[in-house]
Amino acid sequence: MAFTDRHGGVSGDPYSSRNLGGLVGDAPESVAENRARTAGELGLGPGRLVFLRQVHSADVAYVTEPYGDDAPPLDGAVTDLAGLGIAVLGADCAAVLVADPVGGVIGAAHSGRPGTLAGVVTSLAEEMSRRGADLSRATAVVGPAACGRCYEVPAGMREEAARVRPETWSTTSWGTPALDLRAGIVAQLGEAGVTDIRHDARCTIESPELFSHRREHKTGRFAGIVWMPGG
Structure with a gap:
């Protein structure tokens, strides 16, 4: 599993690099x-x-090869093929990577506010289980995202989200309504039976080495990537 940052590429400003x-x-x-x-x-x-055509849904599919230019709208993917990597993009949303190396099943989900509330991580867990994963022995890593002390939202949006996932209720460091997506994601992983949950807990808004739509508006996307060597 890995998370890229904004360095080491060829893109010019404002996508550098x-x-x-x-x-x-x-x-x-x-x-x-x-x-x-x-x-x-x-x-x-x-x-x-x-790479997926992410649309903030809860839709997850089994994949055996890259989609190319005709990718369907998806926010998660699962494979049991070694040598095939799955990437999910973000610039404030969380990439959630899950692997059961014993069962030989891996998956990744793009979990922003709409996807978290729709249950994309739950959908990912269900698809991995269908493919033979034992989630009680799986490892999950929740990647960098806008943190609950920075992700400011209107009060009504916080209330609406909390009705679906109470864990997301948060307050910014300056005292205004906020959402804690990481807490909602962790709750979904726990409900699916995942106990080994790890974090790259960097806040995208606070970390200049990462892209952040909220901080920069027009900007690039980094990725969380999961793969099994071989193939």
Whole structure:
């Protein structure tokens, strides 16, 4: 499992430099080069890194190869194939990576506010279980995201979210309504039977080495990536 940052790519400002997002206005050839570099650095062969067309849904699919330019709208993917990586993009939303190496099943989900409330992590866990994963022995890593002390939202939005996932209720460090997506994600993982839950707890808004839509508005996307060596 790995999380990229904004360094080590070829994109120009404001995407400098390792932007992996293809729908943010960056030059397609720069994104392609950044993705190829990233795959190579992880030991994955050419064309062996799956990217999704993320739409803030709870939809998860089993994948056996990259989609290319015709990716369906998905916010999570699962595979049991070694040598195939799954990447989910973020710039304040969390990437949730889960692996059962004994069962040979891995998965990744893009869990922003809508996806967290819709249960994308629950959908990911269910699909992994269908493919033979034992989630009680799985390891999950919740990646960098806007933290509960920075993710300011209107009071009504906080109340609406808390009706679905009470764990998300939070307050900013300056005393205004906020959401703690990480707490909601952890609750879903726990409900699915995952006990080994780890964190890259960096706040994207506070960490300049990461892309943040809230901080920068027009910006790139970093990735959380999960893969099994071999293949």
